[in-house]
């Protein structure tokens with residue numbers, strides 16, 4: 001909010017001569033300004049600390065702090081306060097250096113009241129313009145940021161809907177992304193992974209298979225074994241997913257999780273054959289921040305376990321769903337090879353808490369839970 005209007009503007013008159021202070025107060029009050037006075041620099045700074053002023057009329061030659069010292073402090077601490085310097089000596093060099101320090105104007109005594117009035121109006125107008133322009137720039141940046149977020153969110157919603165539509169067409173994968181997300185998030189919570197990272201895992205989980213949009217349904221739903229060419233096409237969904245999402249998801253860790261959800265802990269997965277060993281260092285967990293950039297993230301490793309578990313416990317065109325115990329045994333067997341042992345242990349400790357895991361999937365209808373739940 002700016003208050004450049006002179007009927008409201010508060011002016012501090014700083015001059016060691018009482019007569020000057022009185023004359024200026026009278027003149028400016030008649031013109032609608034609210035005036036306070038100070039006889040020296042320190043008193044002026046005290047008043048400025050106590051309440052804001054739109055403008056300060058500041059004498060240069062005063063006992064104690066000089067006008068230029070006070071100007072320096074005002075510009076440092078109260079940059080929105082306009083300052084007009086008053087002096088008895090006409091000195092061009094001093095005037096220039098004071099203007100460089102941020103003074104709005106420089107008036108020579110004896111003061112012509114009309115000149116002063118014009119100078120005040122100009123200084124307050126300039127101050128108001130500066131503040132308005134700054135506010136406009138600030139809000140403009142905010143508006144652009146808001147719009148960008150809205151556009152991104154809208155794209156993201158469309159992409160998520162597309163991924164769901166793709167799953168919904170297939171009775172074997174219906175609800176898969178949500179189940180994978182729920183399991184990966186539960187595992188991440190079990191491992192005390194920070195909340196912000198869990199949010200990323202959530203989004204990556206919901207979108208991890210979005211690249212299957214680019215894979216033919218004939219291949220996805222093929223009842224028999226895939227040829228090696230067909231398998232290569234299926235494998236491409238990780239990279240395709242990353243490509244689809246990269247213009248709308250700024251966060252690189254989410255994109256990495258999507259790209260790497262089929263990587264294996266032992267480095268024999270796809271598409272980049274990254275290893276998880278570097279990040280877990282035996283059984284100790286390293287934070288995502290330290291591990292991101294060159295190797296698999298725990299988010300990707302958690303999604304891999306959740307994805308495999310859901311695939312095993314779901315019917316497929318070429319085989320029936322595996323019972324929960326058998327799927328858990330399979331995870332245990334592949335611990336340290338296909339799967340990160342820390343993630344598998346966290347998952348198995350969760351699966352031992354039967355009721356808790358049921359609560360992880362409230363979004364799924366009972367009919368959708370089929371044989372996949374504990």
Ligand SMILES: [Fe+2]
Pocket residue numbers: 208209237261262307
């Ligand atoms: Fe996948």
